Amino acid sequence: MESQNYLTIAIEKMGHVMLDDRHMKASDIYKTAVKLHKKEDYNPPSYNEDKFKVRSVFEKGGLCFYVMPKDGRATEFFMYIHGGGFVSRITHNEWKFVFDTVERTGYGAVVPIYPLAPEHSVTEALDMLTGAYDKLCDSEDVQRLVLLGHSSGGCLALSLAIQLWKKGRRRPDKLILCSPVLDTEFEDTELEQKMSDKSRFMYRYYYTPGIKHFLSAYWVKDAAGRTDMTSPVYYDITDICDEMDIFTTNDDMLNCYARRLYDNASRTNMKVHYYQYYAVTHDYLEHPLIPECKTIMKKIAGCIKGDSDFVPADIENDIWCRAMMAERYPKLYEDNEAIKLTDKLGIEHKKRNARYTFYDRTVMMERLVAVDERVRNFINRYADGIIVNVGCELDTMFSRVDNGRIKWYNVDLPERIDIRRKYMEIRDREVNIGSSIFDYEWLDEVQKPQNVAILFVVYDMMRYFDKDKLKLFLDAIWKKCPGAEVVFDAKNSVAKHRWNRSVFMGKNKGTMLRVSIDNCTSLMYDWNIKYKILCDEPILREADLERMFSHSEARRFRHAIKKKYDKVIHLRLGTEHFLDNM
Structure with a gap:
């Protein structure tokens, strides 16, 4: 809260x-x-x-x-x-x-x-x-x-x-x-x-x-x-x-x-x-x-x-972040659909900029680039694969990364899927599933043929997890789709503490976090020795920051990059079913 x-x-x-x-x-x-x-x-x-x-x-x-x-x-x-x-x-x-x-x-x-x-x-x-x-x-x-x-x-x-x-x-x-x-x-x-x-x-x-x-x-x-x-x-x-x-x-x-x-x-x-x-x-x-x-x-x-026009504030915040990144830094990130949605919903940048600190606003923007990069990495390896966007809200990722061959699933609460249907057209090879992400019966609706790779994208969803829920979530995917890959973002314990303190003091508008990951290798080994870490890297990258800000401003993030305060994690759950050249 x-x-x-x-x-x-x-x-x-x-x-x-x-x-x-x-x-x-x-x-x-x-x-x-x-x-x-x-x-x-x-x-x-x-x-x-x-x-x-x-x-x-x-x-x-x-x-x-x-x-x-x-x-x-x-x-x-x-x-x-x-x-x-x-x-x-x-x-x-x-x-x-x-x-x-x-x-x-x-x-x-x-x-x-x-x-x-x-x-x-x-x-x-x-x-x-x-x-x-x-x-x-x-x-x-x-x-x-x-x-x-x-x-x-x-x-x-x-x-x-x-x-x-x-x-x-x-x-x-x-x-x-x-x-x-x-x-x-x-x-x-x-x-x-x-x-x-x-x-x-x-x-x-x-x-x-x-x-x-x-x-x-x-x-x-x-x-x-x-x-x-x-x-x-x-x-x-x-x-x-x-x-x-x-x-x-x-x-x-x-x-x-x-x-x-x-x-x-x-x-x-x-x-x-x-x-x-x-x-x-x-x-x-x-x-x-x-x-x-x-x-x-x-x-x-x-x-x-009986009015269904209401869009929750957290969905509007996500659209605002994507539109702001696309408008300010089009060479790093393109999202014309998000820009159109901000106009349709009347979302104002000025009011929302003040809701976050400079650091957290930068992390939110860079997280878009980092997650998209991991998804494109998967598509380059498995052009006919399946991607499941968990907690999709009004995300436009499918249009950003589509290669014309992948199959795409969007999963979110039924009322949010209704909002998605209202504001976004369903594309070819796209399926919407209305369900709580913690009711794992929705996994049965994902049609995965044998020998087809699958990736689960969990973008900006850690506010809904604690460590036990995250472990159960990964375990459910592993049991249903052994060999599946999962991409998600997380903070380490220092960044989590700073974020929660900022939320409590009113400097950030967000939800208190209950999960952090310091040593991903050790944690995954404790949870399941069959989990393989494909990527554990900081979300912030110096090359991108140099393109976004002046040199002096970019230098301010060096410590956060070194300590990996915010990171993107890419896992493979279970036995390696596909040839992979990372």
Whole structure:
């Protein structure tokens, strides 16, 4: 996550989250929750009175707030069911998300203040939410209605959609679930074990036996065994709505449930979109000051409207870097497609130049040249080979290196492949695969004939890896395609430390890195003695730098080149299947 936002999260979370002690028993959580309810203020902030019209509507068992555009009229609505672990009220920052979303979409918002544990149960909460939903449909001219739930609110949103379908009520036009809790009875012990992974406990979000016992005693109560109310991920969701969007993060302990829901929904006729983000905290809707979280909020607003024009900031940054390199140093790097994309997307160079230090900006540009060179090296050796661009985004590498014979695969998350299809035409011999790069089933979609060389290009993707994930990634490729080659870029431990410090201090806009490689030979030998290193060279090269800058500026990089702060690594995984003259 970018800049000094780790400190921002710490400040925003102080004194808010429902649980402070991972050793709490159910009775301790009960006492803490009751105290919180006496202090919490669920009313919307008053500073937005000039921009929006807000009114309250009493509903059996709770209260609803209607947030309307300034003119007070709307025919399109979204109902936001807040998170909070079934015990906490809506927060100030969640209200900000609601107001910002109303402003971005022009929709009206309905925010129910539903009954919470331990005083109330899931049955009472769903009764109140069903009543609020019906009242909205009856009292307003509703032409489009989106049901949106975050965290524990995601569980209630899915359960509410199921209840509406069972009772024959109007179905929501769309269901959006953000890092949802989907099983309060923890029926699947395998998923419960995954959720208990302590490496995913972050920013005071975690799972303990005390939480399980608390939910069973004070939230589930008499609804035990009613999966449609308590564990909707296991219920039949075939006809509850026509379209569903699922948002999650890779480090979220609830990611396994989001993935299970996506798999279930994909087997129906429902249109499903799965958005997985990396290095972002679970409660991203509660951090409006953090750029990565703000990006997700903008995407959610686009999903509410059904607008697919939104392009994530990291994709824009990659396009900007390629366009800048092509415009400034055309003798080193050509990319006319990237220049056209910057114009089409309205990307401004001036704003983005200031986001990185001079050194890191230079590394980003030189990395393009270094990786392209390794890919061309492979094509020169295997003119009819296969190249897989892992994490392709809107990369134009195929057009830059195509020899007219190679076959090309692009792999990225489904929503990013959708963006790619929107802005880039599919060329001959090119295939797009929509999948998370860590769901290795996508390897089965790569059609590799026997005795055909294959290269996997992992460009600027180390921000998504740690050493364990990198080892598993290489191992998966080795098992599926023995003899395959892999090209990726990495930093050594010194460069990683400097980068993370710059990100933390706000000097660079990027993600904290969790992996570095100092001695590539030793590391690969430890991982698999069959891995062969074809190249382990610094990304920065004096000859290129002399062409880019003055002699005195180029000299500033000599130490970084000597110590190989940033490097490109080219591996062959497994037995050598092809004749090779390096």
